[in-house]
Amino acid sequence: MFGFPSEAFSTGPVALVEHPGPPGPLFSDRLTYHGPHFDGDTYEPGEDYQRLGTLLERVLAFMLDHKWHTLQEIHKATQPGTEASVSARLRDLRKPKHGSYTVDRERVCRGLHHYRIPRPPGAGQMDLSYQ
Numbered sequence: 457m458f459g460f461p462s463e464a465f466s467t468g469p470v471a472l473v474e475h476p477g478p479p480g481p482l483f484s485d486r487l488t489y490h491g492p493h494f495d496g497d498t499y500e501p502g503e504d505y506q507r508l509g510t511l512l513e514r515v516l517a518f519m520l521d522h523k524w525h526t527l528q529e530i531h532k533a534t535q536p537g538t539e540a541s542v543s544a545r546l547r548d549l550r551k552p553k554h555g556s557y558t559v560d561r562e563r564v565c566r567g568l569h570h571y572r573i574p575r576p577p578g579a580g581q582m583d584l585s586y587q
Contacts, residue, residue: 488506488510489505489506489508489509489510489512489513490509491509491512491513491554492553492554493505494508494509494548508541508545508548511534511536511537511541511542511545512545512548512549512554514533514534515530515534515542515545515546515549516549516555516557516573518530518533518534519546519549519559519571519572519573520573522572522573522574522575523572524562524570524571524572525570525571525572526564526568526569526570526571527539527542527543527569527571530542530546530571546559546571547559549573557573558573558574559571559572559573560572560573560574
């Protein structure tokens with residue numbers, strides 16, 4: 457629909473609503489987040505809910521390619537936001553209220569990690585067994 461996988465709209469407990477307006481460079485700026493709230497001592501729903509929710513959906517949509525990405529790569533593809541905010545959204549995706557996604561992390565070198573959401577077991581495989 458907007459250049460990212462359709463599974464982004466059917467996976468997890470969040471919903472996106474399309475609004476009129478021009479799309480952004482990679483993701484649509486016409487999306488409104490309607491999912492669960494976030495946590496934290498500094499979280500202010502009126503200020504943060506829509507911003508964090510929209511970034512959560514952008515990060516999820518980008519990561520559903522099931523490839524390894526560094527925080528910098530995810531940040532560049534899902535702007536606006538910061539690498540720290542992207543890292544926090546990856547942690548949010550692991551929480552039950554945001555879908556309980558498996559987010560793998562692997563060290564690339566000193567202090568640099570990359571992340572992926574692996575394909576669910578059996579996804580994209582044909583059953584060629586005889587019955």
